Amino acid sequence: MSDLATEIHQAVPAAELIDGKAFAAQLRGEVAEGAAGFSRDTGRQPGLAVVLVGNDPASQVYVRTKMRQAAEVGIASFPHLLDANTGEAELLALIDSLNHDDSVDGILVQLPLPAGISEAAVIEAIAPAKDVDGFHPYNVGRLSAGQPVMVPCTPLGCLLLLQDRLGDLSGLKAVVVGRSNIVGKPMAQLLLNANCTVTTVHSRSRNMAEECRQADILVVAVGRPGLVGVEHIKPGATVLDVGINRVEDEQGQSRLVGDVDFAAASRVAGALTPVPGGIGPMTVACLLRNTLTAARQRTR
Template sequence: MRILDGKKLSEKIKNKVKEEVDKLKKEGITPGLAVILVGNDPASQTYVKMKKGACEKVGMYSVVHEFPESISEKELLTTIEMINKNPNLHGLLVQLPLPKHIDTTKVLEAVAPEKDVDGFHPYNMGKLFEGLESFAPCTPLGVMELFKEYNINLKGKDICIVGASNIVGKPMLSLLLNAWATVDICHIETKDLATHTKRADIVIVGVGKPNLITADMVKEGAIVVDIGINKVDGKIVGDVDFENVSKKAAYITPVPGGTGPMTIAMLLKNTIKATKLQKENK
């Protein structure tokens, strides 16, 4: 069994991003990222703090717009419009989830596609589905980088994705199809999940349910990617029974230290990409 070390790879990517930032600064451009945070959800606050810290570490400009949960949809859309027009802010992400009185789809569609570093805009999602160059969501993109780093050839592999969210499952499906894998996607209505996971060369899971994937659900020598994040007895754990599944797996991601650090690294990479595209289009 080998660990797919996202922490180590993320540091490697951040160092490359820092080099890119330094080059752009010599041209008089400082890559800028704006984050919108609504409400006081502790997990969201932690993620935003980590994203801001990562930006500062590589020399990017970062600004966080914090709003109370009571903010109106109109006020939020006005802020997004302002950021869209700001030439010093090259990337914009809206931290999810948003309060129930705000239409998440409407808000995500308001983000300028060229600044959509989270890859959630329907325009970018559509391009990803078509196999065209676009901004892809950071977590699935981070998983693809892990495969690349560890020389895992996806062509022709049978892959089972557990979880069909717009943020992870669906874009992961598109990225894997574009890499010529054969993909099976499961969700809450899937009957007998184990029949799907058992035959897969690679299992990717991200649903937020501790120990959902157990050793009897994966075949010997499978590659297991755990995107889940859960808190159990004060400890952060994934969706995979790591202790037992790791005994059967050829490769496995730990939680924490697997896909989590890669998500932030890909956000930085997407922000550099956005900066360069806007520089070319000026």
């Protein structure tokens, strides 16, 4: 029997399921309590402006979900639904007005944006104090420096789940698969700030499986269904699957899957997030938490 086969044979038969949906519900409850206290103290609700340009179906679903959950926790949402033909100058003017609106504590511009609008210019136009996505270069720099900052929602959700399951992360080996500005890079920085030993694996990396199999913590955020299989996972590792991919089965039925081969990983990992129901709910919950944080900071 090979070393890999022996390790798999000795692994825990079924990974613990990390229930992001339940954790997110708990987090929203905490935000609701905080928002109620903020409203009592200030006479107003925390406010979140959500800007959507165009009619991308997935983006429309995300925006509706964010606004619905904001209302449920006592955060006022201000939707700005713009036509797909909206120009960059018009969008930047709207952001400038929201920056100066005292009822707005957080500004979220739903990505991706239509062709012809610079995402970088739009992100940089948002006031850093209202950047609840954590994408502004100022916030990126503070995160890199290990300073208090608005953290991107998906990586923050991952970190909270890891700390809930593992406690102190100091000294653990973490591998992040993917280097996007939205998930991969900030995730690696958060783990480094939590005193992990961190490796980032990407499309140009060599020996990807070997690198991944060193990880006590494996975070996968690439957007390729089934990219990570049993050969990538150290027995007992905690695996967070950030990928959300829509695929069709042999019967032509559409379903959502992650970047991790869930069935295979379940036989080796110590704990694993499902798709859906893992990281996705945490992203929205952390957006609401960031909005409350921004509101509190602006009223100090």
